Amino acid sequence: MTGSTLLGMGHYVPPRVVTNNDLAGLMETTDEWITQRTGIKERHWVDGNVGASELAEIASRGALAEAGLTPQDIDLILFATLSPDLNFPGSGCLLQARLGIPGVPAMDIRNQCTGFLYGLKTADAYIRSGMARHVLLVGAEVHSTGIDVTTRGRDVAVLFGDGAGAAIVGPTEGAARVIDSELHADGRFAEILMVEAPASRMNPRLSPQMLEEGRHYPKMDGRSVFKHAVERLPEVIHSVLKKNGYALSDVDVLVPHQANLRINEMVTRQLGFAPEKVVNNIQKYGNTTAASIPIALHEAVLDGRVKKGQLVLLAGFGAGLTWGATLVRW
Ligand code: ACO
Numbered sequence: 173m174t175g176s177t178l179l180g181m182g183h184y185v186p187p188r189v190v191t192n193n194d195l196a197g198l199m200e201t202t203d204e205w206i207t208q209r210t211g212i213k214e215r216h217w218v219d220g221n222v223g224a225s226e227l228a229e230i231a232s233r234g235a236l237a238e239a240g241l242t243p244q245d246i247d248l249i250l251f252a253t254l255s256p257d258l259n260f261p262g263s264g265c266l267l268q269a270r271l272g273i274p275g276v277p278a279m280d281i282r283n284q285c286t287g288f289l290y291g292l293k294t295a296d297a298y299i300r301s302g303m304a305r306h307v308l309l310v311g312a313e314v315h316s317t318g319i320d321v322t323t324r325g326r327d328v329a330v331l332f333g334d335g336a337g338a339a340i341v342g343p344t345e346g347a348a349r350v351i352d353s354e355l356h357a358d359g360r361f362a363e364i365l366m367v368e369a370p371a372s373r374m375n376p377r378l379s380p381q382m383l384e385e386g387r388h389y390p391k392m393d394g395r396s397v398f399k400h401a402v403e404r405l406p407e408v409i410h411s412v413l414k415k416n417g418y419a420l421s422d423v424d425v426l427v428p429h430q431a432n433l434r435i436n437e438m439v440t441r442q443l444g445f446a447p448e449k450v451v452n453n454i455q456k457y458g459n460t461t462a463a464s465i466p467i468a469l470h471e472a473v474l475d476g477r478v479k480k481g482q483l484v485l486l487a488g489f490g491a492g493l494t495w496g497a498t499l500v501r502w
Pocket of ligand 1: 201326327330331365395398432435459489491
């Protein structure tokens with residue numbers, strides 16, 4: 173039966189490295205505080221006016237090259253981001269123009285840290301149903317232009333990095349395929365992690381007072397996010413495995429979203445899963461939201477941690493709240 177598989181991947185982070193010590197020069201924080209609480213040592217930030225679609229283009233061209241395809245082979249673009257280049261239109265349209273493929277449908281996915289998994293399930297459905305052959309799925313974020321880099325915003329500012337990860341999802345009759353995924357959302361907790369302005373429910377959408385109050389910056393109840401993440405992730409992982417007749421011991425590699433090393437360590441402990449089979453790279457990149465799973469997965473493929481024939485489990489949790497897990501036979 174036709175299924176979908178990842179034919180090629182690419183990833184890109186901007187060259188500018190921002191260390192914890194660099195941040196300590198901008199706000200009251202320390203390398204020790206950030207490392208202990210999050211595991212992050214450095215992240216990459218863009219210089220100047222660079223939008224998510226610019227990072228996405230580089231990652232996408234890498235994925236196309238790995239798949240041995242050209243932009244003309246793409247018949248659907250799915251762009252997962254919480255930091256679109258513009259309020260509207262979506263970054264998918266901008267990426268399509270950059271790739272020079274006018275007419276190809278382009279959709280943005282607004283599911284934050286779970287965006288890549290929502291996109292992968294959508295790509296899989298399009299391919300299984302025959303509605304698309306080659307889907308370009310990309311997660312890309314530019315956080316650095318939207319965070320408060322003063323002491324007021326330090327709880328959030330130290331967490332995020334910029335970057336992009338992309339996959340070409342295409343049809344297969346073979347064993348290597350997306351097996352299944354389970355997705356969830358719970359909007360009752362939308363406000364524990366959000367950017368509230370500018371947005372349609374505010375009239376005016378932005379005022380000098382709102383700017384003064386910093387309401388255009390992300391706001392997070394970090395403890396609550398932490399608590400939800402360490403409950404929901406093990407739950408959805410057990411659920412998708414059980415539904416497909418697998419045990420945790422069948423999983424060769426777990427690639428979780430990179431929100432916080434402490435979250436991933438706690439989830440790994442709760443599962444009773446071998447830490448050496450978990451891919452973590454937040455130390456180098458911080459939290460790149462929709463880009464984090466494809467960047468981590470692609471790095472693990474390139475360095476040989478993910479090998480042909482292995483059972484790979486992707487898991488994500490983020491604002492919305494949204495969360496999910498995807499099983500892939502590599
Ligand atoms: N540097 C130094 N001190 C800081 C910083 C900072 N960057 N940020 C906050 N503090 C201070 C606070 O002001 C507070 O000071 P006080 O005790 O004098 O009031 C103190 O440190 C403790 O603050 P808490 O917010 O209670 O710190 P906590 O131990 O909860 O850690 C953290 C904060 C790391 C954000 C934690 O709650 C967490 O990991 N939450 C998960 C959220 C997350 O990972 N989000 C990522 C984005 S969401 C996603 O991708 C799903």
